[in-house]
Amino acid sequence: MKNNHPTQAVLLRNVHYSIPAADGVKTLLRHIHLSVSRGEWLAIVGTNGSGKSTLAKLIAKLQPVSSGEIVHNRSVRDAAQDSPARKPFVQMVFQNPDTQLFGETVYEEVCFGLNNYGFEPEERHRLAMQSLDTTGLAPLTDYPARFLSGGQKQLLHAASCMAVQPEVLIFDEATAMLDPLSRERLLATIHRLHEEGTTIVWITQLLDELDRSDRIVALDDGQIAFEGSKESFFYSSISGDDVQSGEAGSSPCERLGFLPPYTIQVAKELIRRGLSLNPLPFTIEQLGKAVTI
Numbered sequence: 001m002k003n004n005h006p007t008q009a010v011l012l013r014n015v016h017y018s019i020p021a022a023d024g025v026k027t028l029l030r031h032i033h034l035s036v037s038r039g040e041w042l043a044i045v046g047t048n049g050s051g052k053s054t055l056a057k058l059i060a061k062l063q064p065v066s067s068g069e070i071v072h073n074r075s076v077r078d079a080a081q082d083s084p085a086r087k088p089f090v091q092m093v094f095q096n097p098d099t100q101l102f103g104e105t106v107y108e109e110v111c112f113g114l115n116n117y118g119f120e121p122e123e124r125h126r127l128a129m130q131s132l133d134t135t136g137l138a139p140l141t142d143y144p145a146r147f148l149s150g151g152q153k154q155l156l157h158a159a160s161c162m163a164v165q166p167e168v169l170i171f172d173e174a175t176a177m178l179d180p181l182s183r184e185r186l187l188a189t190i191h192r193l194h195e196e197g198t199t200i201v202w203i204t205q206l207l208d209e210l211d212r213s214d215r216i217v218a219l220d221d222g223q224i225a226f227e228g229s230k231e232s233f234f235y236s237s238i239s240g241d242d243v244q245s246g247e248a249g250s251s252p253c254e255r256l257g258f259l260p261p262y263t264i265q266v267a268k269e270l271i272r273r274g275l276s277l278n279p280l281p282f283t284i285e286q287l288g289k290a291v292t293i
């Protein structure tokens with residue numbers, strides 16, 4: 001069942017992040033005020049170098065902030081769990097999985113985190129096999145992890161992070177190396193985890209991956225340039241929030257330098273020609289439904 005607990009899972013208060021540079025300091029993130037609600041699917045988008053991965057690492061507390069504060073709020077459910085395992089609050093699935101593999105075999109790799117967090121052997125085996133199953137890696141259980149392809153390594157890394165059942169899962173362009181089938185399979189697994197209450201932070205440049213998002217945050221040069229619904233990100237024009245107006249004008253998506261997905265382009269063209277689409281579509285299926293009487 002979806003966890004609708006109203007509190008915020010993660011809170012960022014006026015976060016800044018700088019690193020030393022030849023000519024002083026280089027500020028990578030500034031004035032970041034952001035909360036991630038429990039059970040939410042938050043998407044973070046932005047062009048190359050806008051600061052998405054840096055922000056993700058800060059949210060996961062893998063790096064300390066330069067100033068400001070990041071708060072992790074464990075849910076009552078997880079704070080009071082009766083299993084001897086101490087489930088992690090957050091796990092981050094990285095862009096480059098090569099740096100994140102520790103086990104000899106695929107199975108050992110998935111068990112690595114489960115071991116670290118104190119899962120009992122029986123539970124560990126069950127969760128490892130379940131995670132390998134849902135990511136399609138079960139046939140490769142005894143295969144040496146180092147011989148996997150790039151995409152398989154990415155799946156394995158995701159499987160390991162999901163197996164330990166964190167409250168918050170951060171995916172940093174996690175589908176970048178996956179073939180269409182593996183991508184669909186991974187997305188289906190993540191959708192299921194989200195339905196079961198896991199909070200998802202989804203970093204992507206692929207705007208057709210935003211259809212599941214409850215909220216979108218767009219970064220531009222280390223600052224939050226947009227925060228709002230996918231409806232306003234794709235459909236609102238510069239002249240206002242009347243998303244059905246059909247007025248010419250660029251949406252936040254276009255202003256930030258992104259080409260909207262083809263489905264959105266078609267839908268906007270139909271609205272411009274006088275069609276009323278309700279609800280606004282984000283997938284080809286939703287568009288088909290919206291134009292079918």
Ligand SMILES: Nc1ncnc2c1ncn2[C@@H]1O[C@H](COP(=O)(O)OP(=O)(O)OP(=O)(O)O)[C@@H](O)[C@H]1O
Nearest residue numbers: 019026028046047048049050051052053054055205
């Ligand atoms: N350790 C570092 N040293 C110097 N510069 C860094 C470091 N880490 C990040 N940067 C710089 O910070 C900026 C933001 O990087 P970041 O990886 O967060 O961007 P991104 O939005 O995730 O980009 P991409 O979509 O290309 O992955 C970039 O200009 C990058 O060069």
